[in-house]
Amino acid sequence: DAGVIQSPRHEVTEMGQEVTLRCKPISGHNSLFWYRQTMMRGLELLIYFNNNVPIDDSGMPEDRFSAKMPNASFSTLKIQPSEPRDSAVYFCASSFTRGNTEAFFGQGTRLTVV
Amino acid sequence: GENVEQHPSTLSVQEGDSAVIKCTYSDSASNYFPWYKQELGKGPQLIIDIRSNVGEKKDQRIAVTLNKTAKHFSLHITETQPEDSAVYFCAASRQAGNQFYFGTGTSLTVIP
Numbered sequence: 543d544a545g546v547i548q549s550p551r552h553e554v555t556e557m558g559q560e561v562t563l564r565c566k567p568i569s570g571h572n573s574l575f576w577y578r579q580t581m582m583r584g585l586e587l588l589i590y591f592n593n594n595v596p597i598d599d600s601g602m603p604e605d606r607f608s609a610k611m612p613n614a615s616f617s618t619l620k621i622q623p624s625e626p627r628d629s630a631v632y633f634c635a636s637s638f639t640r641g642n643t644e645a646f647f648g649q650g651t652r653l654t655v656v
Numbered sequence: 657g658e659n660v661e662q663h664p665s666t667l668s669v670q671e672g673d674s675a676v677i678k679c680t681y682s683d684s685a686s687n688y689f690p691w692y693k694q695e696l697g698k699g700p701q702l703i704i705d706i707r708s709n710v711g712e713k714k715d716q717r718i719a720v721t722l723n724k725t726a727k728h729f730s731l732h733i734t735e736t737q738p739e740d741s742a743v744y745f746c747a748a749s750r751q752a753g754n755q756f757y758f759g760t761g762t763s764l765t766v767i768p
Contacts, residue, residue: 546699573754575755575756577758584745584758584759584760584761585700585745585758585761587755587756587757587758590755592754597755598755633699633700635699635756637754639754644690644702644705645690645702645756646702647692647699647700647701648699649697649698649699650698650699
């Protein structure tokens with residue numbers, strides 16, 4: 543397996559624009575996580591899906607953020623409208639819930655909002 | 657919810673010395689404790705993990721200890737090498753929910 547695949551790797555956008563980050567989890571994994579990483583706040587869990595259903599979205603900062611998982615092999619994180627304070631590295635991770643196994647991370651998307 | 661605290665935030669050691677990173681957690685229901693290493697420009701990668709039914713686990717130069725009573729766990733790296741330089745994160749999760757709560761990270765620098 544190629545691991546968790548995120549796209550794009552880098553995104554630079556202007557304030558007010560819509561941004562969509564994409565994630566393909568490892569095949570067979572049934573949990574998917576979106577994290578945001580900044581120097582100030584470290585790794586923050588934004589939202590967690592289990593079997594394609596959002597279980598906990600309490601980490602989503604505000605209504606400008608939304609996430610979907612239409613099927614087991616794809617998820618998106620959308621920011622609309624984007625703001626400079628959204629600049630961060632966004633990671634997607636997946637795991638297999640049974641047996642409480644590790645989470646595998648993607649390479650991340652570095653988002654810069656100017 | 658779970659609260660994971662990690663110390664120190666930065667750590668510098670001479671090559672060949674040992675490095676210790678400590679974490680505490682608040683939720684007594686947490687039973688899985690992975691450690692991740694993040695190199696520059698990459699996502700975090702698991703280096704070792706421990707479950708609550710075990711007090712210590714070792715893998716070559718890396719070891720992790722867990723004290724369930726005190727709710728703390730530690731990462732020990734012996735004979736450090738420059739390639740060990742990275743940011744290390746501890747995490748805790750419950751079996752049921754499988755959400756991972758991360759510490760704030762430790763930036764380790766191994767000085768040649």
